[in-house]
Amino acid sequence: MAGRTSLPIHGAPPRDDYNKLPEEQKTQINEAFELFDNNDDGRLDYNEFRFCMRALGFELPKQETYGYLTKYGIPPAGWPAERGECTPPWRQFTLQTTQAVAGQLMAKRDPMEELRRAFRLFDVDSKGIITAEDLQRVSREIGQALEDSEIQNMIQEFDSNGKGGVSEDEFTKLMMSKK
Numbered sequence: 001m002a003g004r005t006s007l008p009i010h011g012a013p014p015r016d017d018y019n020k021l022p023e024e025q026k027t028q029i030n031e032a033f034e035l036f037d038n039n040d041d042g043r044l045d046y047n048e049f050r051f052c053m054r055a056l057g058f059e060l061p062k063q064e065t066y067g068y069l070t071k072y073g074i075p076p077a078g079w080p081a082e083r084g085e086c087t088p089p090w091r092q093f094t095l096q097t098t099q100a101v102a103g104q105l106m107a108k109r110d111p112m113e114e115l116r117r118a119f120r121l122f123d124v125d126s127k128g129i130i131t132a133e134d135l136q137r138v139s140r141e142i143g144q145a146l147e148d149s150e151i152q153n154m155i156q157e158f159d160s161n162g163k164g165g166v167s168e169d170e171f172t173k174l175m176m177s178k179k
């Protein structure tokens with residue numbers, strides 16, 4: 001690699017927003033990064049980055065992700081010098097860049113909109129309520145399968161009028177009251 005000048009220096013975006021986030025949110029970002037950095041090399045490729053952002057509640061358009069790659073992406077570890085300039089589709093994101101991008105998005109997000117988004121994440125078939133099945137599926141997907149009794153308790157706690165699930169209103173009210 002030494003002596004090669006064809007690779008441009010890709011700066012990382014400023015992390016001012018990230019630095020101002022509460023510790024809890026910083027941890028959230030760092031844990032998501034670790035989770036999706038499957039090979040533990042401290043970098044995320046295009047898809048891993050989008051999954052990581054989605055896990056944090058941000059649905060980044062492909063165009064925007066590509067823009068970040070072009071601007072801030074770095075070649076993957078061990079990119080062979082003879083391949084020359086690493087074009088954006090091959091580039092990867094460092095933790096610093098992920099912190100900066102996620103930090104900016106987190107700093108400007110609207111809590112109500114976030115809750116609605118979270119609700120839609122559970123309610124995949126848009127039936128308007130989160131049911132026990134939804135909770136089961138999501139808990140399995142995130143690798144923390146819940147007991148049936150735990151799920152029933154959650155539904156009972158949230159479901160104010162016994163319709164067998166949690167409506168978007170109940171969900172947002174409940175979550176806002178916990179803030």
Ligand SMILES: [Ca+2]
Binds near residue numbers: 036037038041042044
């Ligand atoms: Ca990686």
